[in-house]
Amino acid sequence: MARRRRIYEGKAKVMYEGPEPGTLVQYFKDDATAFNNQKKGTITGKGVLNNRISEYLMLRLAEIGIPTHFVRRLNMREQLVRQVEIIPVEVVVRNIVAGSLAKRFGMEEGQALPRSIIEYYYKKDELGDPMISEEHITAFGWATPQDLDDILNLSLRINDFLLGLFLGVGLKLVDFKLEFGRLWENEEMRIVLADEISPDNCRLWDAKTNEKMDKDRFRRDLGNVAEAYQEVARRLGILPEGLPEAGPGDATGPKTMQ
Numbered sequence: 001m002a003r004r005r006r007i008y009e010g011k012a013k014v015m016y017e018g019p020e021p022g023t024l025v026q027y028f029k030d031d032a033t034a035f036n037n038q039k040k041g042t043i044t045g046k047g048v049l050n051n052r053i054s055e056y057l058m059l060r061l062a063e064i065g066i067p068t069h070f071v072r073r074l075n076m077r078e079q080l081v082r083q084v085e086i087i088p089v090e091v092v093v094r095n096i097v098a099g100s101l102a103k104r105f106g107m108e109e110g111q112a113l114p115r116s117i118i119e120y121y122y123k124k125d126e127l128g129d130p131m132i133s134e135e136h137i138t139a140f141g142w143a144t145p146q147d148l149d150d151i152l153n154l155s156l157r158i159n160d161f162l163l164g165l166f167l168g169v170g171l172k173l174v175d176f177k178l179e180f181g182r183l184w185e186n187e188e189m190r191i192v193l194a195d196e197i198s199p200d201n202c203r204l205w206d207a208k209t210n211e212k213m214d215k216d217r218f219r220r221d222l223g224n225v226a227e228a229y230q231e232v233a234r235r236l237g238i239l240p241e242g243l244p245e246a247g248p249g250d251a252t253g254p255k256t257m258q
């Protein structure tokens, strides 16, 4: 069988050459990693769920004028996206203290922040994605001050919108990570939202119980990882048909390794 050309393989996705120039096929794997690849596992059905969840969120964001790389979903595990030049900066937006912020400052998880905090990390697995400031980004030429201005404004708009969207389905958007890319159209360059938005790169807590509904279930071995992703999709009203329900055979939860 003729295989498509693989352009890039990351920890959770594979990018293939797309059907037309300037497009790529983004394939969502069930693989999960945490702590910069030190913990590895498989979350059965995750790729299908993240494909759907990310499609839904990117479409809703496009409706409010956020430019994204998303074109359309192709099948259960693949979506067509515009080929962009990924800016090697991971943008983390935080609304509630959790994760590395709690650790860094010795704070309890769960405290609402007085205002949303934006952090930048250099996207470089070999270095464990070190935290950086705007100074590093502009000095090393990863993005211009104008690019950064666009990235910051887009990130805050995305946060405002997603906070409301998730709260509407009973979920607190604690924090999340975004990636942006440069898209050229004729001579014009635009910064667009790329990668994915899913429970892999968001913290989502149940609004009533604070139960974790995201990849922290995998990172912290809390069990029922796939079930939590499924519940997020169900609340968003997009649970894919034909996805095997966690049945009696799965009573011990998803197959996570290590």
Ligand code: TMP
Binding pocket: 092, 098, 099, 100, 101, 129, 175, 176, 177, 200, 201, 202, 203
């Ligand atoms: P952190 O608290 O570990 O810094 O994570 C903040 C948010 O960013 C959280 O929602 C998970 C997400 N994230 C990623 O998507 N990829 C990463 O490599 C890391 C470290 C965090």
